[in-house]
Amino acid sequence: MNPEKVVFGFFLVMALTLNFGFCLGDIDNQAHHHVYELAAVIVVNLVATILKFGDRSHVGALLLSTSLVADLQLFAAALVWGIAIHVYEVGMTATVMASIVSLASGALLANVISVLLLVIETAILRR
Structure with missing residues (x-):
């Protein structure tokens, strides 16, 4: 067993x-989506992105691109949250929360693709 692959996976x-845990719940209900959970998603996604930089294969490039998409979507969600609360001071309305969860859901889709690519690559290597 390769410890590097274990950490990567x-x-x-x-x-x-x-990411799934953050997106789960009513899309416009702030009680179902916590800011610290979004922060944890961003940090873990960044670590996953950094781990993907070493792979120079075609699948590695696809994994990196999906991770970059997820990072961009999550940064946009955090930016919307911060601007709504601190810049425009509109507070957390249902519309703002729906926008944040929609952006995080896009990152969720990118993460699903990334894990599927990893599973496919693992299945191919075993044969």
Whole structure:
């Protein structure tokens, strides 16, 4: 068993599950989506992105691109949250929360694709 692959897989799956946990619930209900959970998703996604930089294969390039998409979507969600609260001071309305969860859901889809690519690559290597 390769410890490097274990850590890599761990962070990919952790990013997916944290992202899923943040997106789960009513899209416009702030009580179902916590800011610290979004922060945890961003941190774990960044770690997963950094781990993907070493792979120079075609699948590695696809994994990196999906991770960059997820990072961009999550940064946009955090930016919307911060601007709504601190710049425009509109507070957390249902519309703002729906926008944040929609952006995080896009990152969730990118993370699902990333994990599927990892599973496919693992299945191919075993044969």
